[in-house]
Amino acid sequence: MASRIVIALGGNALQKQGEASAIDQQKEAVQTARQLVPLIAQGHQIVIVHGNGPQVGDILLHEEAINTSENPTMPLDSCGAMSQGSIGYWLQQAIGNELKKQGIDMPVATVLTQTVVDSADVAFQNPSKPIGPFYASESEARTAAEARKFVVKEDSGRGWRRVVPSPMPKSIVEKPVIEELINKGYLVIAAGGGGVPVVETDDGFKGVEAVIDKDMSAAVMADMIDAETLIILTSVDAVTIHFRKPDETALHRVTVEEMQHYCDTQEFGAGSMMPKVLASIAFVQKKRGRRKTIIGSLDKVQQSIAGETGTIIS
Amino acid sequence: MASRIVIALGGNALQKQGEASAIDQQKEAVQTARQLVPLIAQGHQIVIVHGNGPQVGDILLHEEAINTSENPTMPLDSCGAMSQGSIGYWLQQAIGNELKKQGIDMPVATVLTQTVVDSADVAFQNPSKPIGPFYASESEARTAAEARKFVVKEDSGRGWRRVVPSPMPKSIVEKPVIEELINKGYLVIAAGGGGVPVVETDDGFKGVEAVIDKDMSAAVMADMIDAETLIILTSVDAVTIHFRKPDETALHRVTVEEMQHYCDTQEFGAGSMMPKVLASIAFVQKKRGRRKTIIGSLDKVQQSIAGETGTIIS
Numbered sequence: 285m286a287s288r289i290v291i292a293l294g295g296n297a298l299q300k301q302g303e304a305s306a307i308d309q310q311k312e313a314v315q316t317a318r319q320l321v322p323l324i325a326q327g328h329q330i331v332i333v334h335g336n337g338p339q340v341g342d343i344l345l346h347e348e349a350i351n352t353s354e355n356p357t358m359p360l361d362s363c364g365a366m367s368q369g370s371i372g373y374w375l376q377q378a379i380g381n382e383l384k385k386q387g388i389d390m391p392v393a394t395v396l397t398q399t400v401v402d403s404a405d406v407a408f409q410n411p412s413k414p415i416g417p418f419y420a421s422e423s424e425a426r427t428a429a430e431a432r433k434f435v436v437k438e439d440s441g442r443g444w445r446r447v448v449p450s451p452m453p454k455s456i457v458e459k460p461v462i463e464e465l466i467n468k469g470y471l472v473i474a475a476g477g478g479g480v481p482v483v484e485t486d487d488g489f490k491g492v493e494a495v496i497d498k499d500m501s502a503a504v505m506a507d508m509i510d511a512e513t514l515i516i517l518t519s520v521d522a523v524t525i526h527f528r529k530p531d532e533t534a535l536h537r538v539t540v541e542e543m544q545h546y547c548d549t550q551e552f553g554a555g556s557m558m559p560k561v562l563a564s565i566a567f568v569q570k571k572r573g574r575r576k577t578i579i580g581s582l583d584k585v586q587q588s589i590a591g592e593t594g595t596i597i598s
Numbered sequence: 599m600a601s602r603i604v605i606a607l608g609g610n611a612l613q614k615q616g617e618a619s620a621i622d623q624q625k626e627a628v629q630t631a632r633q634l635v636p637l638i639a640q641g642h643q644i645v646i647v648h649g650n651g652p653q654v655g656d657i658l659l660h661e662e663a664i665n666t667s668e669n670p671t672m673p674l675d676s677c678g679a680m681s682q683g684s685i686g687y688w689l690q691q692a693i694g695n696e697l698k699k700q701g702i703d704m705p706v707a708t709v710l711t712q713t714v715v716d717s718a719d720v721a722f723q724n725p726s727k728p729i730g731p732f733y734a735s736e737s738e739a740r741t742a743a744e745a746r747k748f749v750v751k752e753d754s755g756r757g758w759r760r761v762v763p764s765p766m767p768k769s770i771v772e773k774p775v776i777e778e779l780i781n782k783g784y785l786v787i788a789a790g791g792g793g794v795p796v797v798e799t800d801d802g803f804k805g806v807e808a809v810i811d812k813d814m815s816a817a818v819m820a821d822m823i824d825a826e827t828l829i830i831l832t833s834v835d836a837v838t839i840h841f842r843k844p845d846e847t848a849l850h851r852v853t854v855e856e857m858q859h860y861c862d863t864q865e866f867g868a869g870s871m872m873p874k875v876l877a878s879i880a881f882v883q884k885k886r887g888r889r890k891t892i893i894g895s896l897d898k899v900q901q902s903i904a905g906e907t908g909t910i911i912s
Contacts, residue, residue, distance in 0.1 A: 306670070343680070345664060346671075353618070355656045355660070356619040359620050362620045362688075368683045369683025372679070372683070373679035374676075377712065377803055391775060393710075393772060395708070396708035461779065464778075465779075470775060488691070488698055
């Protein structure tokens with residue numbers, strides 16, 4: 285049965301460890317496309333929201349490598365937009381080619397997306413997300429921070445890095461065009477990297493140097509277009525509790541209340557599974573009974589949709 | 599009277615000499631938006647095709663600055679897609695904000711675009727467009743060329759650089775989505791930098807390392823969506839003949855035949871005005887009587903559309 289689905293695709297669904305070249309990432313995009321096409325072929329209305337962690341990190345390192353008045357380093361919002369360009373291109377080409385090869389007549393479109401965040405978000409008072417290069421020393425980091433007006437912190441014993449805020453997404457500026465296109469039968473790639481973070485000012489939208497969790501943006505997208513299903517694809521087959529303990533248990537069908545309980549008892553890693561679970565809860569609890577979130581792996585997306593595997597929160 | 603219009607916007611409509619920062623380019627985008635909004639407000643169906651010369655050059659220099667297996671230099675097609683992301687973001691934000699400020703309810707969308715070129719295009723046998731950094735010497739250039747499998751040439755006495763092919767655009771892959779959106783009242787930004795160049799293979803579309811003239815792509819776009827008007831905006835108010843001679847004359851209303859004659863007598867610079875004139879002729883001559891091309895400056899776009907200034911080819 286056809287329904288409206290938002291798929292959140294991890295940034296490492298495209299970039300594997302040590303395989304960061306465009307050719308490697310494009311090969312990976314072809315694999316991703318092959319795994320998604322059977323689902324797409326069922327005739328659902330689909331929006332793909334992809335991550336950009338490794339890719340925007342790479343762009344930022346390149347941008348930081350030259351910073352002259354003739355060729356200045358681009359700020360994070362522009363780098364995010366750049367990553368929407370490159371990743372969107374790789375994905376739309378790979379998926380478009382695969383659909384054509386399988387005789388499926390479904391056009392693909394990548395929509396450049398801005399995501400609104402609240403300038404009063406507490407995240408702006410406490411930048412916490414490390415990005416860009418490691419500095420050689422604390423003093424070098426502090427000098428850079430002063431000159432460029434940003435915040436640096438020590439990153440898990442690995443050295444000093446710039447940190448940026450990770451505010452919560454509030455809405456997707458390009459929601460109307462995305463909905464227009466899925467209604468017309470397009471497969472839409474949008475809100476890449478969570479979308480370019482913008483705040484509302486008296487002069488209109490304005491980019492901010494921040495990163496947005498792409499699963500949270502996918503949940504906001506799914507809510508705004510009133511999707512039935514949010515699929516968060518990651519590297520594991522299901523969410524587990526008692527992680528890495530003898531009684532580790534994979535969750536299959538769980539309620540919002542159960543998931544909330546596991547959050548409260550800190551079952552999930554703050555940087556990894558927690559945001560996915562919180563995004564799932566946020567999406568489902570707004571329309572109980574109608575919505576579900578599936579957290580599972582890309583290579584089992586078919587079985588997950590069929591309810592055979594993955595963690596299904598409803 | 600409302601009509602369908604393709605606007606080709608020079609890459610330097612965003613980046614002025616020595617003002618390459620994102621802030622400067624975004625300020626420039628706001629100026630560009632202010633000049634375009636009165637035209638947009640007339641209710642035309644509009645597609646904006648922007649150049650990316652200075653921007654993709656800057657991206658490429660950054661990309662060339664680091665080339666390791668962990669963080670490899672991105673190829674030209676991916677860099678082009680990146681520039682569609684950043685420039686599209688700046689433009690769509692600036693135009694969207696300006697429309698809102700003036701109380702005009704018109705949504706803006708940037709569509710990531712691939713442009714098909716012919717793998718048998720003679721340009722692939724004779725790469726001629728210089729891009730990226732200057733090498734310190736001919737031998738360094740030749741070593742890089744051998745290692746990275748590309749072609750280098752001496753660039754107008756300024757040093758050795760990589761050269762890439764500049765094939766003719768044949769068609770726009772994302773034409774259906776672009777047409778869908780303008781029909782629905784969207785202002786569409788598409789085929790940035792002429793579009794990412796792709797060739798058709800047995801496996802589908804595949805990116806190639808080439809650059810496409812954005813005016814030529816704009817002409818192909820205008821033809822494919824059957825626009826009435828192609829507006830090529832540049833830094834001069836009109837096309838002139840006898841350039842920089844005592845009898846220099848600005849052309850106001852000219853026929854395709856007259857323009858073709860001036861081309862044959864080599865009135866126009868190969869790297870500057872010639873491609874604009876050729877793009878104009880290609881677009882107009884396919885549907886005489888119905889189509890026109892205007893070549894003029896951004897700050898007089900209103901007068902040009904009204905037929906008061908600019909060079910009008912019909």
